[in-house]
């Protein structure tokens with residue numbers, strides 16, 4: 633079974649565009665779960681361009697499925713993890729000014745830093761996942777730093793999928809096999825959508841969770857949120 637965790641960042645993007653509370657991010661999470669989402673993912677960025685740290689505190693009381701909080705493990709991120717104690721913390725290497733996440737961790741160069749922050753974060757959550765590119769040395773490094781799962785960064789897969797899906801998925805299959813052999817859980821995310829999701833799921837030896845936000849929210853603008861979540865769940869089953 634592959635869990636669908638809906639990333640609700642873009643509900644906050646729309647809300648912040650007018651400075652009010654519409655759409656209500658907490659209600660969006662509640663409704664996503666009611667419509668079948670098996671997790672809620674948020675990524676509070678340092679500039680709070682969409683999800684704010686207050687949103688994360690508000691969501692703590694509302695999320696009843698799996699709460700996954702993504703972010704760069706700076707002091708503010710670790711503080712919010714310690715307050716919210718989510719089911720999963722997903723560490724990303726994003727610089728504060730990136731447009732969106734654009735790479736996974738170099739778990740070799742950042743071994744000492746990641747080992748220390750993961751040890752700290754594990755005081756507050758049962759599961760730490762780290763965002764990696766599909767390269768076996770970084771998957772092996774994930775074990776060295778104490779991660780429970782990897783999240784395969786799937787933007788390169790999504791970019792190549794339309795032109796050559798076999799090539800697009802190749803490195804992900806290799807990385808997933810290595811991860812599985814090392815006892816790591818396997819998540820995936822970034823730029824997954826209704827067209828490319830099933831093929832990834834079918835090719836990987838296992839896939840514990842996908843976190844999907846941008847494409848799903850864009851689809852929901854045309855197809856409705858309940859219908860869209862059901863369509864994505866259908867691609868996973």
Ligand SMILES: CC(=O)[C@@H](O)[C@H](O)COP(=O)(O)O
Nearest residue numbers: 641675702724732733821822
């Ligand atoms: C880690 C990941 O790939 C996504 O959660 C990404 O962080 C989305 O961030 P934006 O919604 O700010 O593009």
Ligand SMILES: NCC(=O)COP(=O)(O)O
Nearest residue numbers: 639821822823843845846
């Ligand atoms: N970890 C990926 C995520 O949460 C959502 O990424 P995207 O679907 O918004 O590209």
